[in-house]
Amino acid sequence: MAKPNFAFQKRQKELEKKKKNEEKLQRKQEKKSSTGEEGDEESVVDDEAVVEE
Numbered sequence: 001m002a003k004p005n006f007a008f009q010k011r012q013k014e015l016e017k018k019k020k021n022e023e024k025l026q027r028k029q030e031k032k033s034s035t036g037e038e039g040d041e042e043s044v045v046d047d048e049a050v051v052e053e
Helices: 006-035 038-052
Strands: none
Touching: none
8 A cells, every 4th residue: 555645745735725825815906906906916915925935
């Protein structure tokens, strides 16, 4: 019986979370841009980009 590769599973889970968060950010940005608050978007994206690294 093969051993489970926990490192691979963990990496896949992290990638899934990252993708989900990026999609969520895009939805928030689209929502803000439709209301006309484009100046605030850039600061939100910059702050979260620093946190992810």
